[in-house]
Amino acid sequence: MTLELGLNQQPAHLRQGSSIGQPLTRRDGFLKVTGAARYAADNHPPGMLYAVLAVSSIARGRVASLDIEAAKAHKGVVEVMTPRNRPALAMDPDAKDHPFMFRLDLLQNDEVRYPNQSIAVVIAETLEAATEGAVLLSPRYEELPARVGLDDAESFVPRGVGVGNPAVQHKGDVEAGLKSARTRIEATYETPAQYHNAMEPHAIVAAWDGDRLSIDTPSQGLAMAQGRIAGLFGIAPQNIHIRSPFLGGGFGSKGMISGPQVLGVLAARLVGRPVKLVLRREQMYGPVGHRAPTRQTLRMGMDGQGRLTAIDHHAKTASSTFDDFFEPAADASHTLYASPAIATSHEAVRLDTGTPLFMRAPGEATGSIALESAIDEAAHACGMDPLEFRLRNYAEVEPMTGKPFSSKALRECYSQAAKAFGWASRPLQPRLMRDADGFLTGWGVGTATFPALMFQAEARAVLRADGSGLMETGAQDMGQGAWTAFAQIAADGLGLDIDQVDFRAGSSDLPNAGIAGGSGHTATAGMAIHNAGAAVVAKLADLATENKASPLFGAGNEGVVARGGRLYRRDDENRSESYAEILTRAGLTEVEGRGKGAPDPASQETYAKHAHGAVFAEVKVDPDFGQIRVTRMVGAFAAGRVINPRLVRSQYYGGMIWGVSFALHEEAVTDRRSGRIQNANLAEYHVPVNADVPSVEALLVHEDDPHINALGIKGVGEIGVTGTAGAVANAVWHATGVRPRRFPIRIEDLLA
């Protein structure tokens, strides 16, 4: 075990540490497989009551009546919360102080704006009584016609898409580029509404003590949740303690506190007792976000060498009638393929749905499946191998901005994955490969990419006289392995073995770790941890190097390295001292350091920062039935420094399986008249099962990024979805000769 850490945190001083880079298994794995991990809904404070939502079955209108008497008369029902008696809030739930403050349905009135919107909360001694109470409310409605599909409402150009990108952007002259092209393609692709469907439903256990509030709830963003609830209730954020040690998945749906979670807090306020509220599976289809449907049209022109002369990517999408989130699908065309002219544009309609939100690779996933399909069509139109075509149009600088990439090992990804997959023997024309059993076989490729984002995070580090260390940050583990990866970074940052480090996370009373989202958590909170470690080690080094009694006296910060709980003189490794000796001599029980993680504004300006990957997929299609099976996938990804290859690989696997799901399975089937989702359950909302993903391989491609952050970390959580969905769609085309233009690909689309 060797760890060397220069105390001056320049990237050049960093080396592969003893913990970083190790394929450690999840530290929380044992707790989870034994059932000992306590999720939010596992909490039962004394005196707790159960709250159950009554939700709207109409998409639009108002609640005309609720039989509150009948519900209250049911044995065990304690209270029914409706707009009439809902405790006052300090803030209008429809207020929007900033773009990321999403409007919530908190029983502010009797209006209904989407199916499954909360219209009342029944609070009872038992879950069963509350459930029946909710049924007994027998709501009656005044109903208005629902607007359900992308053609059901007037479209407009949103002011911004995604996190505030311009809805319409261009560089160069796309029409001229298309006109000058030797070959052109144009195609329209449709993607459906999808729902996050985290295994763990949104759940909350809330308990008030005067003006103090204690909450157990899954959250991908503890400090944001704390701030939002504080604002709504008009109390200080410090008065709210949120515990979220484990999440059963989030995928973006737990990034912002949702309406039902706040209703749990309101219910507890109303009855003056702790309350638990857990969404039923079908209630997750509405108030907690979803991926909006899109219809995307791509036009591309190519010159005689297969070089793109123009890319025009237009996306139509939908938001709710009452809030703004616009899936930035067309922006996928900004970063991947070189072209002298690129135009992206969005239009949107307002539908009677819950507000769509971030869902794993928001915009990137929807945009990617359309872009990668269109690129495949373009390659075919040019008579080129789709990999060769991608290489021909390889972007040496970010196409839209002209900025250099901070690092980009995409060529390596293509070549490693193509080799592992055996791409070279692929016939150009479709429907030429059959296996021994007569199945149509097809191979497809897609390029994966995701921006390397960083947000803001803080961490606190402590070194103790007993030789151990403590690292605290309110980081969130959605299942991705944050407990483990951050502890690894902490151990190296503190110059300790990982088992000497007490790592604490998942609680709002710890330093703000920012959001576990945008694939930026490891980079952001990881840098905060790293810097906190450096700060505390620097303090310790000062104690030693300034003290004549220390063998390190006079070495100066630059002259010591921290390793295995000791500081060593860089120029003479025989001179060292343990942390415990240093602290004991100084008469201290501990020293503390703090660190922050944030993007570096200068390098933000200079560089385009993205992770990249290449995914190859093989599908088999039954020639008569059109039933599809993905038989093999190989992805290669370059995303900077890998903290833990085991965890990173499983993120890629998960992302790639989401890609299969996108291409072949997922779809919220919505009744075109009522707007109600018809398959709001895990039997009928299909995601892949094990038999759908026989062989998935993820290769980790080495990539040093000196600009991204001192640790060199990009993100890995979302990129796997991108590229893969397109690779599968392209493989289906290669197998069948039928170009999928709506997703998921349906059997009837392939029944020639």
Next chain:
Amino acid sequence: MRDFDYIRPASIPDAIAAAAEPGSAYLAGGTNLLDLMKGGVTSPQRIVDISRLPELNRIERLEDGGLRIGALVRNADLAHDAAFAKAYPMVAEALLSGASAQLRNAATVGGNLLQRTRCSYFYDTASACNKRVSGAGCAALGGENRLHAVLGWSDACIATHPSDFCVPLVALDAVVEIEGKQGRRHVTLAEFHLLPGETPQRENALEPGDLIVAVRLPAEAASFAANARYLKVRERTSYAFALVSAAAALVVDGGKIRAARLALGGVAAKPWRARAAEAMLLGADANEATFASAADAALADASPSGDNAFKIELARRIVVRALTSAQAGTPERLPALPASPFSNIPGARHDA
């Protein structure tokens, strides 16, 4: 959930007496009933738990060469009974293609026959459904109905019966043994489920209190063991209901078809026995042309009930493939992906 009485009778007569009261429902594996209760689709006032009645748990070989399967035999236990799987391979294959391992461990023979449709409007209590509320209308007409029936439907209901198990059973002339207030009676499975007509709320031949005690297979059902397949096309490789399925069984002698059985699943409110196709197969040469005309005959009366015309063509092709596979012979061992078109992928071939 609404309060209900829970009764665990000690004997079949006690069970029947308890269930004869209006508002009663038998509880077997509960994999369908409990979901329906949680969703408010059905709200029985009395649950009669038959799951521990010992005499319903047996698989018995009958003196006449037939087989009697107790109503409480679990789907998994039946499929994994080696003698059963050998004699009725397409039934075992159908069972193993259904649901998931966990569900098959809980689901029973009787419950499988009586499972309700997966029509989403039947589950969505805010939608009109003639099956749920007689005379309310049918929201599936003009709605999201690409999975609905193409045979035997009416304007009152276009739902399908979702069972896999029932499809080979009806092909093999299975008989349902029912015990009620009037004693025991036998109804062929072909007559057990009812087409919707004007009364889609009436789904089968049971009267209030009637208990399925067993399903019988006649002696000749085993004569197809060498050439019998179940084939199920679905939207993911496992753990999905059939879009369309088919059970095909042949006795072939010198290239001529001496006996033929054919049934379709996922196409109608009942497991669909294709008798006209069987008649056409009988005595004909076992070849693709014959199978294709049989498929045409099987689907001759089919018509789309909505956005589901593709199911008719799909069904035709499935019939041809199922017959072809049956002719090719029952595989030595059940494939790892039972009933899947991909069941033959090399490497995936091991015991299910």
